[in-house]
Amino acid sequence: MKKMICGLLLAGAVTAPAMAQDKGPEARPIYDRSAVLPPSVPTSDDVLRIPVPKDYNVPKGSFVLVGGRLFDGTGKAARPATIVVQGKTITAVLKPGDRTWPADAVVYDVTGKTVMPGLIDLHAHLTFFAAGDAVNVYSAANYSGAESTMRGLKRMATYLESGVTTVRDVASHGDVPFVLKAKQAAGEIFGPRIFAAGQLITQTGGHAAVHAFQQGYPEIADKNLNSMVRIASGPQEWREAVRMQFAKGADLIKLASEYTQEEITAAVDEAHSLGLPVTVDSETQYIDMAIRAGVDSIEHPLPRSDAAVALMAKRGIASVPTLVAYRVIMRGSGGYFGSTSRRFQLDETVNENMAAKMRRAGVKMGIGLDVVALAGTDYLPGSYIDELESFTRIGFTKVEALVAATKTGAEIIKLGDRLGTIEPGKLADIIVVDGNPDEDFAALRKVRTAFVNGRLMLQDGRVYQPAHEEVPFPNARK
Ligand SMILES: [Zn+2]
Incomplete structure (x- = not known):
């Protein structure tokens, strides 16, 4: 049976398309390797979820973003909140006034700004x-x-x-x-x-x-x-x-x-x-x-x-x-x-x-x-x-x-459990925006700060590159 596709004008002679028939999931689905690992086994942050040492790719320290409005990416309306990150992981989303974060955390004041997933x-x-x-x-x-x-x-x-x-x-x-x-x-x-x-x-x-x-x-x-x-x-x-x-x-x-x-x-x-x-x-x-x-x-x-x-x-x-x-x-x-x-x-x-x-x-x-x-x-x-x-x-x-x-x-990307929202347990891919992008996309012209995997990578709108850490070379003169 021949059918036109969507009434589109096709240039030249194009074979009328075979209509897709739903014969159920004929192809083999993705083999999900994560299913065979207990949740306690750390896996890499890629699609294959290869098991890795516990400290794999974890930046040092912790930080908090205080005073901003949070657009968490779930579809909920933006709200005032404090975001706590330890290593590469978002560990808590606190109500304003709650200061139960690690004592040594770096505190970023993001008053008047929107915090959202990258x-x-x-x-x-x-x-x-x-x-x-x-x-x-x-x-x-x-x-x-x-x-x-x-x-x-x-x-x-x-x-x-x-x-x-x-x-x-x-x-x-x-x-x-x-x-x-x-x-x-x-x-x-x-x-x-x-x-x-x-x-x-x-x-x-x-x-x-x-x-x-x-x-x-x-x-x-x-x-x-x-x-x-x-x-x-x-x-x-x-x-x-x-x-x-x-x-x-x-x-x-x-x-x-x-x-x-x-x-x-x-x-x-x-x-x-x-x-x-x-x-x-x-x-x-x-x-x-x-x-x-x-x-x-x-x-x-x-x-x-x-x-x-x-x-x-x-x-x-x-x-x-x-x-x-x-x-x-x-x-x-x-x-x-x-x-x-x-x-x-x-x-x-x-x-x-x-x-x-x-x-x-x-x-x-x-x-x-x-x-x-x-x-x-x-x-x-x-x-x-x-x-x-x-x-x-x-x-x-x-x-x-x-x-x-x-x-x-x-x-x-098949990483919905790791990325894409700001919720406890997710990887810390976070941006801080001057303005309310959920009301006016133009605010995205003013991305001030960005963290990727818990690492500060953008500061004051510029790519942030920390100084290298000196490694003592062997057999150095005292
Ligand atoms: Zn392309």
Whole structure:
């Protein structure tokens, strides 16, 4: 039976999409390793929850934030409260006047400011080429790991200044995002917590892989080069591509259309066996295939059937609509051009309507930017504020949009029990904002202080880097 998808105008001849059929959870769910550990066993702060020593990644000391209004990210109205942090953990939320915190705690007076969970960007590319780069190849973007690393470092600082304490990197150069992640977690460099997919996996000529061919760099679009894209052909290669990202330390797997049903089913099965969630950048019939394969989230507001939207809601498949990125593209160039991998027309209103439809259907939605074109990360915090405003245009209240930016974002990363709200037991990813962002998003232009994992990383709006601690060298002269 042929059906039109959502009444969208499709450019050129596009096969009518196979409608997604709900045959129940056919794909293997994520193997949850935390389920086999008693809660007393400390685990790392990543998706795999690998057991770690008790003092793993715990900063010294404790601090309290006194005198502010707390927007805790749960959806409750902001209220006056004192927040107590010991090491990397929020240990108490006290009523004003209650001073039962550790005697040696550092006290921050945040009177007149809002304390809230750090923002989450679910769709980042830390190493994506910058405007003006000599080698402006969309898919490859990078010849030099050193250059990618430096680019990523600069962007991490920009995120932090904008109140973003977690980024989900959904394709970056080679092993660079994993190195940045490890160094940030160790407190050696400053920026948001990183959850990284490694290379995006697609087919020959698939999304993000096509431009390298067009621009005369076929070697970059090869199967395994050190780019942000890995091309795979056939189910076994899609499995192998997933295993490669896992081997490098992936927290999730990012797939992109196009693919066959067999390829995406194999990739999702492999990822879920390894304990990794899967997100996919796809559209039309490829979304149907992704749903059948059992993906965990779908990026962008691209065309899909009503049946697909209903199945996303029913199966808890999240959406990261990245509305701001598409607005930047479409207002900038009047359409979506230069890609043979996306043979349909895009329109700002149609995109927003699709996102509104997903919200109405009850699809879980989080904030991701994907603004990589032109000035990219330099648009922060405006680009983040713009996405929050887009969420209010598709039906979210301001408070609900901020919950999507914090609590829901953490849930989509599969770390809803550790991140995204300010409650006792959660990791201390906290920002202090001058003003009331739950009433006026513009207050997010004035993020004064940020803690990531209990570490002070932003002070007076500037990245805070403590002096190094001298280590006495052996056999020193007395
Ligand atoms: Zn992207």
